[in-house]
Amino acid sequence: MTDSNPRALRSSAERPASTASGYAMLLVLLLAILGFAFSAPLSDDMIWAVLGMAASGLVFLFVLLGFYLLQPNQAAAILLFGEYKGTDRNTGLRWAWPWLIKKKISVRIHNITSERLKVNDLRGNPIEIASNVVWRVADTAQALFDVDDYREFVHIQIESAVRAIGSRYPYDDFTHEEITLRGNAEHVSDELRAELQERVEMAGVHIDECRLTHLAYAQEIAQAMLRRQQAEAVVAARKTLVEGAVGMVEMALEQLSQKNVVELDDERRAAMVSNLMVVLCSERDTQPVVNTGSLYQ
Known part of the structure; x- marks a missing residue:
């Protein structure tokens, strides 16, 4: 059974949210406090005094619940009853309607060093390989709403990409006729970055850099391959x-x-x-x- 709703088939896309500066709303908050404080002295009628204090209190509470804070390289996705309304990337004290939900997400640069994975290279030799990946969130809407957990998603895709690249090339080649994992580190790193970028594109993640941090024959064949290399x-x-x-x-x-x-x-x-x-x-x-x-x- 297929979904007839075309919007359900599209990936999310980040767009600016309609929010306000929190510093301007601080003035409104101060006016609400002053109104609450001077409602009773300025009114001779107790009913009007109570109504003024109640109104000032409601305005104070309404304005207070709309404040939120964004640090540098931090964003907030704005939701209204589950519907995405945009992303606020402005730093500092911010304000939005109190009934809007603000989901904060870091857009800072992340650094991950993968575990040592055992992979068979192009010639079937078992090798150990690990990589270091520098990445960041480029599209907050895709990261939050198109995948369940974007951090876990990136971890899994790094492992998959490293395994794919490790099995695509031989470990070494003394004839220098093939691209190898050991002899062409720059080429392999560039291809690993391209492979990983394609895999995490749907999560709104951008890969800045990939480098192999560990590359060696597996222990069970290390001595035999060393003798072969020497020969x-x-x-x-x-x-x-x-x-x-x-x-x-x-x-x-x-x-x-x-x-x-x-x-x-x-x-x-x-x-x-x-x-x-x-x-x-x-x-x-x-x-x-x-x-x-x-x-x-």
């Missing part, structure tokens, strides 16, 4: 070393040939290549060897 690092280093050594050997042979330093046949060329590769790729210092014979003996 991949060694392989990557060896690959770079061999590529550099081959280039240096090629350059050495080319310059020896161009400058006619020595004539090398295939066997001598192979021996020199072998010796240079050993020297360049070895992890230990080379030991000089003086050859007193012939290469062919």
Whole structure:
């Protein structure tokens, strides 16, 4: 069954409320006090004196019940018998009709650090991830009336967004061909902010900043992944070393040939290549060897 009321399908939207400055109403309150105090002395008739005092008392009570106070970065949603009438963002002493309900809400900046969540990254490796989120209420009407508890809503959406981003990328990539959680922190943080902003938009909340505060492999695979990282690092280093050594050997042979330093046949060329590769790729210092014979003996 669908709701035929089109207003029920729309989200709330903040609008200014019709309120007054409380300082101006203080003058009315003072006049009510003076009227109450001087009603009896200024009237010879007791009935009129009582009526004047009663009227002054009612005005005093009426004005007094309309006062409310708003601190900086605080707002008040004004309700009339459950109907939203607007939001007052003016700070200081304010006044509105006594029968209006004022629901105060903070529009200050909030800071939340999420708990460490265990998530499987893009490659299925379990990781621990946590984030820090800076947010504030941008639309008081949506925050108060479109969700049951906007603070709890934001907490839940932060957890959901962190899980979604954590599973969207791999933890690390030694080939540097993919966007990773560890290697592209700025990109991941920006995408987390966009993901979270989309989720909390309906609650009238604005996300100012998101940052990952904790990122690590889960304890059950931390040692294994550390050994894997070390092995991949060694392989990557060896690959770079061999590529550099081959280039240096090629350059050495080319310059020896161009400058006619020595004539090398295939066997001598192979021996020199072998010796240079050993020297360049070895992890230990080379030991000089003086050859007193012939290469062919």
